[in-house]
Amino acid sequence: MLSRYLPSFRARRTVATAALAAFMCLGCGLLFLLFAGGREADLSHARVTDAWNRVVPLIREGPLPPVLYRGEVEAIQVLDARGRVAASTPGLIGKPPIATFRAADRNVRTTRVLCPRGSAGCVTVASYKVYQPQGVWLLYVAVPEVPWYGTATDLLLVIGISVIVTIMTTAWSFRNLTKAMAPVNAIRAELGExxxxxxxxxxxxxxxxxxxxxxxxxxxxxxxxxxxxxxxxxxxxxxxxxxxxxxxxxxxxxxxxxxxxxxxxxxxxxxxxxxxxxxxxxxxxxxxxxxxxxxxRPLLRHDVTDLGRLASAELKRRPRQHKIVEDLAEGAHVKCDRLRITRLLCNLLDNAERHAASRITVSVRAEGTSVIMEVADDGPGIPAEHREMVFDRFTRVDTARDRGAGGTGLGLAIAKEIAEAHEGALTIKDSERGACFVLRLPAYDACHSVQMG
The missing domain is CATH 1.10.287 (Helix Hairpins)
Structure with a gap:
């Protein structure tokens, strides 16, 4: 939903960061205000207790002065056993009782929140029973009602800090995202050019x-x-x-x-x-x-193939223009696309037929984790500095291996592509005479494959 109205990644992340910061500030602020409110409630209760400790001894010892010291509470009023005002703080002199409720049954203390008419706010009034020979006297101690958030100062402090933290976090996030997106914008602009x-x-x-x-x-x-x-x-x-x-x-x-x-x-x-x-x-x-x-890079078949038998079958099928010497070991297994490997062998044989003087040698053997197939001719050979070039498309390195000898100039390139598609390599190694092409393919280990299976 947010991405619908804010398509920019930077805008979405900034808004999300601002929302998260505001949420965290709100949570922390609420916890702080609850703590502040509890702290103020404890202080208010302590003030009421202090007033009780000061006035009750005066009532019991007598005589009770008509004017009482207010201290840190809003008001104090004492009613005698007949319900008449016996003493009060200066603000209540000559006024009727501020309350008439008392603790029920055997309870000594009870509190209520009262909102007198004409008053600027509500007060919390604590009522105490004081047992005297004449009867039960009542002590009323009034303190300002304590909101759940403590004081207005605490509330304004939390709101101010939350707003400042949210703004600073949002600005910091926007600045960092702008710096982070600058290289991306530079990359995009360059790619567009x-x-x-x-x-x-x-x-x-x-x-x-x-x-x-x-x-x-x-x-x-x-x-x-x-x-x-x-x-x-x-x-x-x-x-x-x-x-x-x-x-x-x-x-x-x-x-x-x-x-x-x-x-x-x-x-x-x-x-x-x-x-x-x-x-x-x-x-x-x-x-x-x-x-x-x-x-x-098409998907290739991966049939388990005896490379020596594959080469033998192809050599028996082909017409021969030169003598072919075979050295084909059995048991040299590879996983390959047989048609592709046959095409590779044919291309190497065609190349050898075009350049051989009288003899072509084909050998297959297993060597460690690889299977090696070599096709060598006794022709003019290829100079060492040109052995990489011959695999390029349409490349002919000298007049001895030119169009007059036949071919399209693509056979060796195709052979190399087939070798690499099988995770193998086709190279040319040194030989006493002529060119010797070496195909190296990963060997197929039947025992290892069974264990893996």
Whole structure:
């Protein structure tokens, strides 16, 4: 309900703090006033007792003076056994009895609150029985009525302090909330200025307020990732456009030449050339779709798989252009998406087939908590300074591994994405000759899994 009328967080918190402060002041003030009222009531009772102690001996010893000392009470009046005024304080001389009630039965004392006509306020009258030989005399002692809150001074003091504390607490809360919200407003304003062409800007990081500082650092980390992703996307888009434009240009040249010189054109040869370009476009488009799907981090199947048997089945299925040496250990189990891992192996084998001189080596083994699969060729190899670049999309590091060797330039990028999606890693290690790609996946421990289950 409060948020409906006060949409601002600062306003809601300020009002809530003011209400809480007022409530606490009200509670503490009530307790103080009750204490003050009790204290005043005790003092009033002490004054009445003091008057009783002074007057009763005078009544019993006699003779009783007609004018009594008032002391700290409002009035004192003594009635004899016949109900006549025997003595009183100066304010009651010549006046009738201020009261006629007395304690019932064997009680000696009783009190009542009386509000005489023409009086400025009510008084509390205490009636005492004083037993004399002539009969029962009555002593009336009047004191001002004590309110539950004590005195007016106590009430004004509590109200003043409560108002001051509430105002100070509200002002302090508003000031602190304003200071705390200033970095948030600065972050919001900066984020509002950041566009696709200004992804290098960052939000200010405040020194104080740890939560807001962590928020600003998280926002800046997100902006770093967005800028990096935007840079990769622009580079990828440019590379993809270039890769797609090249076969399209070649096919267009073949077709235009055939149209210009239809009689001199070898149509079967030209058709095969155009179909080769179409095949390259189709493979490139499929690879781009695969990368887009992997970038979205899809949910993968996690089937328990013997990686050695999976590699063996794929090697038996594939046609071979070079000699393949197999070193496939059984019992190297991993939890993986079999189709994705098969695609990774195929991409590594395609890369090896394109660059091998005569032999390809495929090995699988368990090593500690990991399962290792290596695909090595005896081709020209990859320089150490380029081993990270080859996993970038559309990257070709030298003429020995260029388009002439075939491929779209996306196979290794897809393989690396698949490895990382399985919480693994795909790297290149040193070898005596050629390139050796190493896939490392977490091993599946059946015994541990049963115990956990």
């Amino acid at each position: 950041i566009t696709l062409t200004a992804l290098d800007r960052r939000v200010p990081v405040p020194v104080n307020y740890q939560e807001i500082r962590l928020l600003a650092e998280t926002v800046n980390d997100t902006l770093d990732r967005l800028e990096s992703a935007s840079t990769r996307l622009r580079r990828f888009t440019a590379d993809a456009s270039h890769e797609l434009r090249t076969p399209i240009t070649a096919m267009r040249a073949h077709l235009e030449e055939a149209l210009l010189y239809p009689q001199d054109t070898d149509w079967p040869t030209m058709t095969h050339a155009v179909l080769a370009g179409v095949d390259l476009l189709q493979v490139t488009a499929a690879d781009l779709l695969t990368l887009t799907h992997l970038d979205a």
